Amino acid sequence: MPYDEVTMDMVRQALFITLKICAPILAAGVVVGLVISIFQSVTSIQDQTLSFVPKIIVMILVAAVLTPWIIQRLIDYSRELLTLTAG
Numbered sequence: 001m002p003y004d005e006v007t008m009d010m011v012r013q014a015l016f017i018t019l020k021i022c023a024p025i026l027a028a029g030v031v032v033g034l035v036i037s038i039f040q041s042v043t044s045i046q047d048q049t050l051s052f053v054p055k056i057i058v059m060i061l062v063a064a065v066l067t068p069w070i071i072q073r074l075i076d077y078s079r080e081l082l083t084l085t086a087g
């Protein structure tokens with residue numbers, strides 16, 4: 001079953017945009033997790049909520065701060081997708 005090149009390119013772009021949108025949020029979670037893990041190792045505190053709650057809070061804050069950027073990326077992709085399908 002042959003695939004259209006334009007369709008494959010749009011799927012590739014969708015995956016790339018998804019990675020681009022998720023990367024800063026996940027990176028913030030990884031950095032906070034690393035800092036808290038080092039803190040836990042130094043102080044010998046082994047509480048699970050100490051690593052879980054701050055990661056969630058920081059990831060939500062990063063997502064809230066980046067919301068305009070994320071929306072603009074999605075609008076650009078949607079505009080390009082609709083232009084290709086309509087034309």
